């Protein structure tokens with residue numbers, strides 16, 4: 001390692017130092033936010049792991065009664081929900097991606113630092129909210145029975161309807177997931193814009209580290225998959241709180257709708273968990289093989305292809321619902337197609353390692369084990385991608401084996417490898433390798449002992465989600481073995497947590513580049529300074545840091561020519577550090593999340609708390625909006641805030657609108673599907689075309705006023721800018737007035753939300769659109785006020801442009817609604 | 831610093847003038863008028879759905895291209911929007927197909 005350049009000296013403290021408690025509560029530094037995510041998710045991993053132990057202890061012997069059936073339901077539901085939403089996702093995106101994106105692409109922070117903090121606090125709020133049922137249960141609060149959620153991690157309707165689940169359990173799940181969904185979408189938006197727009201000048205897409213590719217694709221999946229879940233959860237919320245019938249057969253609806261919405265989200269979700277793991281492996285293997293990643297372009301394209309295909313396979317979770325031969329065959333074929341890009345990846349990883357000079361560090365062991373365990377899971381996946389085979393395997397322990405191999409032996413192994421690999425960078429200390437190897441071997445043995453026999457148990461007919469079984473089924477021995485395996489895994493995790501605690505106390509100090517790394521994060525000190533890079537890197541080649549060190553991508557034969565360069569850079573660093581402005585801390589993200597949490601609690605307890613929470617949210621938004629220009633302006637003068645020619649905020653808005661497309665599509669499709677299944681009462685014939693034609697006219701004209709406002713601000717005509725803005729808002733109000741009139745009219749004619757499935761889908765769709773208009777009006781009025789305060793001039797017209805994008809989007813959604821809902825009111829769709 | 835200025839110049843995409851905005855508005859009103867015509871005129875009923883869809887796409891595109899500036903702005907944004915839009919449309923069509931089958935299936939069984 002003679003060629004190693006010296007790490008840049010750190011001027012002043014690193015990111016973990018200083019600030020005190022308040023510093024952590026108000027932090028917007030991506031590295032600190034990442035640490036918050038990491039610590040929280042690790043604690044939740046303990047919770048989820050304990051739940052797993054309870055499940056396995058209960059199943060250890062036939063006719064066991066460690067847990068009652070009711071408790072068993074709560075424990076397995078929370079085990080799945082916790083591991084997926086509160087452990088794996090936050091560790092991959094919230095922790096590792098958050099920490100590494102700016103460091104790997106050569107930026108100082110993510111695109112929207114405060115939204116990053118907001119994502120974390122919302123995540124925390126959602127996680128706590130999910131578990132509130134335990135508190136109310138233990139303290140016996142309230143008049144309605146409660147407890148932890150208990151309908152499985154996919155919460156199938158109509159088990160989740162109040163008729164069958166009268167307690168608050170499902171409400172905690174429903175609202176908790178809604179909060180977590182908002183958190184995930186905000187984080188995804190943020191990371192997406194950061195990777196697309198803030199890469200170092202020389203870092204083209206094809207030069208990005210593979211982990212960045214994986215995260216980029218993952219964020220797209222999150223943006224375009226979560227809305228379907230959100231819509232499903234909103235329907236469930238309405239059913240449970242307002243007595244609608246979105247999933248009730250008696251009203252002509254069908255619980256299958258939930259399955260579609262859930263799995264349109266759910267299958268992309270498994271890749272939301274898998275792709276970041278693929279990315280981590282693709283970083284670890286080359287470093288410990290001392291070879292570049294094999295087949296980089298194919299690795300990148302296959303990620304994209306997997307993501308694309310993953311939207312077309314959701315039906316493989318629903319073979320048992322009887323979708324019919326055509327649908328079954330289609331979903332079976334698309335599912336099997338996914339094996340192709342996945343196979344490409346597996347072979348490329350093997351080729352990466354092949355012939356390399358391997359170093360069997362703990363991280364490397366986990367990465368290698370990942371390839372094997374994940375492939376086992378992939379193979380069983382291809383088996384039940386075949387519809388007739390799936391009818392045997394579905395809801396049996398075979399499926400449990402499948403997803404534990406892909407998620408445990410696959411994703412979790414990758415995450416653990418990532419801990420060993422990146423911990424030095426994050427904490428400044430090395431995790432202990434001896435303990436690491438103990439952990440690894442214990443886990444490999446325990447894991448396979450637990451999950452491999454499930455293939456047999458499933459094939460022999462043991463259903464999943466049963467709380468106990470009779471002695472004579474022939475399942476007893478393997479279940480016993482599995483539980484022993486689970487205990488071995490528990491020991492391995494105790495070793496892991498001990499390792500982390502010991503490391504933090506007195507672990508060996510980490511050098512900047514302890515593994516002879518290839519990517520830019522290893523070029524800064526461990527832990528990095530708050531501003532990451534004293535001098536922003538160029539990022540001109542793939543494996544940029546390696547090329548800086550050795551001159552070529554392939555081998556370590558080059559001379560250490562860059563050492564001198566590093567010294568020069570260090571000088572520049574010392575000078576530059578004084579001019580770097582990092583975004584100021586902010587308390588509002590925390591307040592915002594608190595408000596959301598209050599709204600959730602209020603929904604279950606006391607309406608007034610909802611209003612209080614809503615006010616806290618509104619105030620934090622306004623405060624954040626007016627906090628921004630002050631330091632945004634400063635940053636603009638001293639730092640390039642963008643590298644790629646488009647503005648971060650505009651890119652963020654467009655990505656958000658993309659996500660909204662899926663959201664409205666789910667609503668509109670539901671309307672069309674349900675419209676012709678209406679059983680009784682008023683139907684689409686009730687719709688008032690003259691009135692809504694007028695509303696349509698108003699909304700279209702408001703869009704005209706909106707662009708006129710923008711044009712005015714851009715030519716510096718503030719007065720007319722404000723007038724047009726207020727005019728737009730005014731037209732928006734007229735539109736809303738028309739809607740209020742329309743709804744009242746329908747009420748008087750006896751059409752309520754609860755009347756029939758036409759009423760519920762109509763009010764939900766059109767009401768949601770109306771709500772968007774309402775938000776738009778508030779936004780425009782705020783902007784107009786900012787205009788009066790002199791805060792908007794031609795240089796800041798972007799604020800108007802972005803609000804305009806939102807406004808026009810609401811307008812185009814209306815164009816679609818007007819056509820499909822109103823003008824096609826007589827058309828039968830299904 | 832000069833690099834910054836160059837970049838912010840690249841940011842300034844060209845915007846359409848007021849006259850284009852107004853022209854687009856006129857077209858939007860005309861198209862809406864046509865939609866209503868299609869809706870009310872009896873002999874157009876058999877082709878109601880395709881006509882209405884074409885008209886809606888026209889209105890949608892006008893707003894997206896001129897009011898949301900996709901026509902003038904970086905192609906990146908068009909990509910950001912078109913891809914989700916296509917996905918959404920595909921999902922909607924698939925759902926309609928799936929449920930139609932479901933409905934026939936059920937009524938057949940009943």
Ligand code: HEM
Nearest residue numbers: 270274316317335339378381382384385394395399403406
């Ligand atoms: C070759 C690729 C894959 C195929 C063909 C495949 C296929 C399937 C099928 C058909 C099912 C439904 C089984 C049933 O309920 O009857 C399933 C379930 C599942 N798969 Fe996969 N899978 C693949 C990869 C993955 C990956 C990469 C992950 C996650 C990292 C994953 C996670 C899951 C989960 C969590 C479930 C169970 C959901 C539940 O019922 O709770 N799968 N898979």
Ligand SMILES: [Cu+2]
Nearest residue numbers: 267270316317
């Ligand atoms: Cu799936």
